[in-house]
Amino acid sequence: MSDVSLRDAIARHGLDARKSLGQHFLLDPTICARIAALAGDLSGRHVVEIGPGPGGLTRALLATPAVQVTAVELDRRAIALLAELAAAHPGRLTVIEGDALKTDVTAMVPAPRRVIANLPYNVASPLLVGWLRQAAAIEGMTLMFQQEVAERITAAPDTPAYGRLAVLAQWRCRCDLLLRLPPGAFSPPPKVWSAVVGFVPKAEDPGEDLFRAMERMTAAAFGQRRKMLRGALKSLGDAEGLLAAAGIEGTRRAETLTVAEFDTLARELLARQAGSS
Template identity: 55%
Template sequence: MDRAMDEVQAAVAALPPLREVIAANDLGAKKQLGQNFLLDLNLTGRIARSAGDLSKSTVIEVGPGPGGLTRALLLAGARRVVAIERDPRCIAALQPLVEAAAGRLTLIEADALTVDIASLGPAPRRIVANLPYNVATPLLMGWLDALPELQSMTLMFQKEVAERLRAGHGEEAYGRLSVIVQWLCAADLLFDIPPRAFTPPPKVTSSVVHLVPRPQPLAPAEKNLLERVTAAAFGQRRKMLRQSLKSLGTDPLALLAAADIEPTLRAEHLSIAQFCALAEALRTAGR
């Protein structure tokens, strides 16, 4: 590791404890911003290490808050960290960390939902973030459209959402999110984080998920059609497919026959490849 990085890590390690940063800057967590600050340095370090080798990456963080995970990313040797934060109080509180990082940390005051990931720094890019609960899924869905720009995503969600990302067909948590995410990414649920680790403690357990874009989707399909098919099938998941797919505006029995799928099955019984076959049948039907 180069001397400059050693100096950055020493400067970051010498910063005041996070609780002092929160108190000095009056950083009471705002519910409307989905803020729950993770202060346990062992856990933030574990998340940073789970993201892989950061020494050659632009690391993108969303919602750094007082900077717990941001510090961990710098201590893990990130070449450059770009942190996106909506709360101007946090922007001010993070200035000493920016100075300690000596050019390796850039703060952007913005809504992450509106930011073009590819504009934030050179490839390879990794997203590592404790996502605000209230926008976690919309953020992920937007990043799925930018996967060619990303090497990996290491993200914290509510455990219920994390289980959906990883669930296989036949499992209770399997749904639209499972299909779309796993169609495009290899997904690993790494570990849970209890509510007591956060300030303030949320009412739910959190989980860290590691997502790696696939070189090619699992099976051929157009994303917009796959989204339509999964929305219809899981929108009435207790009904048989011959009924739930009627909302697609074409004969469901013909679609199912073209995809070689039994019409009496329900959504949770279909594999990702079978959903892709339905999407292809919908494309062929001109819908």
């Protein structure tokens, strides 16, 4: 379907983008095809798309060798348009009306799974953290964010953008900023640039308990990032002892720690929790 015919379908269904849902539709078929290509070879893969809206990216995904595309959409206005697309691709597109924040992608489709999406801006970060928790069961993710969020995800230590999101994402995945898009690529144009980030999960699965410990550690460390770690980590208990056991100076600040150092701290925190229970 061309850009023009897609816009006609949007008009026919009265599907205007809503700010309350963080919607900025990506309609250009060339850009959509490029994003689908950035996900790599989808042969034999089950793809989950979140927030497809009118289905610009969905059409590009259906043009790949993916076994099936499962689209999760909260906006009921888009469901009828997507149902037409599903009818045109029998057996290849499943449309689910629901809240992606309450959806388990690993229970939705069989492996191997990929998540590919132009994420709604207002829920992008919590969606990502949820998928990072399940990263061992997801083969890869190709996700669009506001450029600022994408830069926070891929930031290096000791840079202004480095924070909790960078640590959690880079701890679980190799993260690469693959593509930047100007506001004019979307309808309506957002006020900021957007960017696509590719995620390749690492082989080691830390498990739920260690993931929770890392969440607690990063929340404490970056919650008061101007403080030295010995002060910022007080809410976790014996901060001085925790830092000493991890071989990290208490006078350092969170943004100076590498992902590996946060891993050491999280493992020490988990060990102390296990020892006190």
